[in-house]
Amino acid sequence: MKIAVASGKGGTGKTTVAASLIHVWPDPVAAMDLDVEAPNLHLFLHPEEIGRCRAFMEIPEPDESRCTFCRKCSDICQFAAVKVLGEVLMVFPEMCHGCGGCLAVCPEGALRPGKRELGEIIWGTAGAAPFIMGRSRIGEAMSPPLMRQVKAHLSRIAPPQIDLIIDAPPGVSCPAVNAVMDADVIVLVTEPTPFGAFDLGLAFKAFAPLGKPMGVVVNRAGIGEDAVYRLCERQKIAVLAEIPYDRAIAEAYAEGRVVADAVPAVRGIVEALARQLQAMDRPAPKEVLHG
Amino acid sequence: MDEIVILSGKGGTGKTSLTAALAQVAQPAVICDLDVDAPDLHLLLAPQRLETHVFQSGHEAAIRPEDCTQCGICAQMCRYDAVIPAQAAPTIDPLHCEGCKVCVTFCPAGAIDWRPRTCGEWYHSRTRFGRMVHAQLYPAQENSGRLVALLRQQAQELARQQRIPLILSDGPPGIGCPVISSLSGASFAVIVTEPTPSGRHDLARIVDLCAHFKVPAGVVVNKYDLSAPRAEEIAADCAARGLALLGRLPYDPAVTAAMVARQTLTEFAPGGLGEQVGRIWQAVAARLGLPQAA
Amino acid sequence: MSKIAISCDEPSLDAQVDPRFGRAAGFLIVDPDTMTFTYQENGQAQAMARGAGIQAAETIIRAGARAVLTGYVGPKAFQALSAGGVQIVQDLANLTVRQAVERYKAGDIALAQEPNSQAHGGGGRPGAGMGGGGRGGGGGRWR
Ligand code: SF4
Ligand code: SF4
Ligand code: SF4
Numbered sequence: 001m002k003i004a005v006a007s008g009k010g011g012t013g014k015t016t017v018a019a020s021l022i023h024v025w026p027d028p029v030a031a032m033d034l035d036v037e038a039p040n041l042h043l044f045l046h047p048e049e050i051g052r053c054r055a056f057m058e059i060p061e062p063d064e065s066r067c068t069f070c071r072k073c074s075d076i077c078q079f080a081a082v083k084v085l086g087e088v089l090m091v092f093p094e095m096c097h098g099c100g101g102c103l104a105v106c107p108e109g110a111l112r113p114g115k116r117e118l119g120e121i122i123w124g125t126a127g128a129a130p131f132i133m134g135r136s137r138i139g140e141a142m143s144p145p146l147m148r149q150v151k152a153h154l155s156r157i158a159p160p161q162i163d164l165i166i167d168a169p170p171g172v173s174c175p176a177v178n179a180v181m182d183a184d185v186i187v188l189v190t191e192p193t194p195f196g197a198f199d200l201g202l203a204f205k206a207f208a209p210l211g212k213p214m215g216v217v218v219n220r221a222g223i224g225e226d227a228v229y230r231l232c233e234r235q236k237i238a239v240l241a242e243i244p245y246d247r248a249i250a251e252a253y254a255e256g257r258v259v260a261d262a263v264p265a266v267r268g269i270v271e272a273l274a275r276q277l278q279a280m281d282r283p284a285p286k287e288v289l290h291g
Numbered sequence: 292m293d294e295i296v297i298l299s300g301k302g303g304t305g306k307t308s309l310t311a312a313l314a315q316v317a318q319p320a321v322i323c324d325l326d327v328d329a330p331d332l333h334l335l336l337a338p339q340r341l342e343t344h345v346f347q348s349g350h351e352a353a354i355r356p357e358d359c360t361q362c363g364i365c366a367q368m369c370r371y372d373a374v375i376p377a378q379a380a381p382t383i384d385p386l387h388c389e390g391c392k393v394c395v396t397f398c399p400a401g402a403i404d405w406r407p408r409t410c411g412e413w414y415h416s417r418t419r420f421g422r423m424v425h426a427q428l429y430p431a432q433e434n435s436g437r438l439v440a441l442l443r444q445q446a447q448e449l450a451r452q453q454r455i456p457l458i459l460s461d462g463p464p465g466i467g468c469p470v471i472s473s474l475s476g477a478s479f480a481v482i483v484t485e486p487t488p489s490g491r492h493d494l495a496r497i498v499d500l501c502a503h504f505k506v507p508a509g510v511v512v513n514k515y516d517l518s519a520p521r522a523e524e525i526a527a528d529c530a531a532r533g534l535a536l537l538g539r540l541p542y543d544p545a546v547t548a549a550m551v552a553r554q555t556l557t558e559f560a561p562g563g564l565g566e567q568v569g570r571i572w573q574a575v576a577a578r579l580g581l582p583q584a585a
Numbered sequence: 586m587s588k589i590a591i592s593c594d595e596p597s598l599d600a601q602v603d604p605r606f607g608r609a610a611g612f613l614i615v616d617p618d619t620m621t622f623t624y625q626e627n628g629q630a631q632a633m634a635r636g637a638g639i640q641a642a643e644t645i646i647r648a649g650a651r652a653v654l655t656g657y658v659g660p661k662a663f664q665a666l667s668a669g670g671v672q673i674v675q676d677l678a679n680l681t682v683r684q685a686v687e688r689y690k691a692g693d694i695a696l697a698q699e700p701n702s703q704a705h706g707g708g709g710r711p712g713a714g715m716g717g718g719g720r721g722g723g724g725g726r727w728r
């Protein structure tokens with residue numbers, strides 16, 4: 001099964017939960033960090049690197065000698081990434097979304113496939129778990145293309161039958177949706193504060209159209225208020241685990257330790273969470289519907 | 292006019308709590324929430340909406356099944372797997388559609404509509420610390436940076452109209468397009484970090500970004516007492532890169548208590564945390580040569 | 586003298602110069618010899634999520650302007666304008682269109698050699714695909 005650990009807002013303990021789940025997971029499991037703008041999972045799992053490669057996206061490269069300045073390319077490009085400026089054909093690599101439209105539309109073959117670096121893909125092992133992450137290039141404005149390549153690369157380093165835990169980017173915009181899209185279960189990590197409740201509400205709205213089972217982990221339980229719980233009740237989404245507010249946990253995190261490893265009480269909580277998640281993927285057998 | 296943007300790279304470092312408190316001590320300022328995905332500043336500042344506007348950005352494709360001949364070209368050409376095969380005619384998944392217009396252009400039957408995409412709302416509001424410009428992107432919509440640019444432009448216009456010399460913005464998390472939009476051309480970036488491995492890691496990335504865009508920056512270490520050695524590492528990182536350390540704040544449950552009370556740190560704990568925020572503001576104001584600097 | 590484009594938000598020689606280039610409301614395209622003008626809306630660029638500067642550059646190049654007077658021009662738009670052979674004059678936000686044109690005609694104005702803001706950088710020369718150069722493994726570290 002594939003589990004995506006996400007959160008409506010950053011800093012709720014998403015990476016802590018992901019790292020702890022990987023640490024206690026009872027079956028063979030792989031770890032994938034898709035928070036490519038700010039990958040952090042490796043800081044806790046301390047994987048041993050096996051390889052890395054740079055990731056590229058196809059963008060057009062102009063061959064001005066063939067260009068008749070017909071502007072078909074700039075007409076199709078929705079992102080102002082290719083333009084005819086006076087008598088100059090110009091590509092703005094950073095603007096390109098890699099849709100291939102200009103390449104397909106140019107009647108003269110004046111645009112050839114070139115490439116732009118998106119960032120890098122790094123893989124290795126964290127204990128027994130295959131580990132993979134993406135890290136976007138500084139200044140790269142788009143993260144979904146790199147995320148897609150990290151996902152594609154996973155099949156080369158982890159057998160398809162083992163479980164997968166995904167550290168998704170925070171927030172509710174398209175990179176976050178992109179990261180949880182292929183998961184079987186989405187775990188949303190939040191905290192019992194006004195910010196936590198508001199952002200969790202946004203996350204429910206963003207992920208509901210995907211039609212995946214969702215569950216909530218309340219981190220720093222005991223601080224704040226009960227708005228988060230009321231929200232989960234209203235939306236009929238289960239609170240799968242509560243990790244108590246404890247300075248020792250925050251300190252273990254600050255030291256770069258896997259919290260489930262450093263704080264025994266948390267280990268038990270995360271183990272129970274893992275069991276519940278596994279149960280969510282294997283729902284009680286339903287009667288086969290006929291017709 | 293000066294424009295200060297508060298950033299953190301990593302979320303949850305206390306960026307919004309600090310921004311809200313600064314909004315109180317930095318008055319008069321136009322307040323701006325550029326975290327349009329998950330805007331939280333309104334939870335502390337309780338803005339009264341004066342104006343609501345719809346935000347449209349880009350387009351999305353939609354197939355008219357009655358005109359589709361099921362030739363399959365759209366699915367073949369779409370690089371984002373947004374065209375979903377179906378029995379009658381294919382449909383387009385708006386979550387996947389990048390809005391590139393390739394299918395619209397190449398559909399031989401002209402069966403694909405091209406319509407503007409409504410992505411969210413933005414607001415002009417009033418708060419107890421002055422005017423505020425903010426927005427809410429609809430969930431799962433692309434955070435393009437244009438909404439960020441639009442809010443900044445609205446804030447600048449408002450500041451000009453009302454002769455307010457300062458814009459104070461709660462920036463988006465991460466280091467992607469929205470952050471770039473919030474940073475380019477700003478006068479100063481306040482980077483909030485915490486002494487954790489993630490905090491330090493992301494700090495380095497955001498500092499690189501500020502350098503890339505030539506925006507001067509200073510650092511606030513929040514929860515500095517969580518790990519003394521790491522807080523020192525961060526101080527050393529800052530010194531090595533010639534960055535100002537603007538101040539630090541302790542790990543204090545009062546931050547959450549203030550949030551639950553819907554108050555700023557300066558309102559909730561004027562003597563303790565509030566005083567420290569005041570000193571951070573002095574450090575920022577001094578670097579920018581603002582009249583508020585003591 | 587060939588035509589000049591000035592960023593501003595109404596079709597009048599007495600309008601203020603709009604400090605924004607890419608997201609300017611529009612451009613007055615002025616014939617400096619006769620001081621006659623047309624107004625070119627910039628709506629298409631304003632609607633862009635990103636790349637407004639490039640779009641605006643294309644608009645004024647197509648309108649036949651050979652110089653632009655404005656507040657500031659980002660690096661991408663700067664590239665685009667330079668490629669189209671358009672002279673760029675920045676930092677004119679505090680003038681009216683008429684004053685800006687008069688100063689341009691009098692030669693009392695410095696042509697910009699490089700962009701004065703570092704918006705949406707990353708570079709990329711015309712036609713140069715990014716990432717061709719070797720950047721070894723030095724770019725990212727494990728921690
Ligand atoms: S590939 Fe698509 S986004 Fe890139 S330049 Fe061509 S049309 Fe524009
Ligand atoms: S479509 Fe091809 S020939 Fe036409 S302007 Fe673009 S590159 Fe030149
Ligand atoms: S390209 Fe047009 S006609 Fe062909 S399958 Fe797609 S929508 Fe239908």
Ligand code: SF4
Nearest residue numbers: 369388389391392394
């Ligand atoms: S507009 Fe582009 S992304 Fe959207 S469905 Fe058509 S080809 Fe795919």
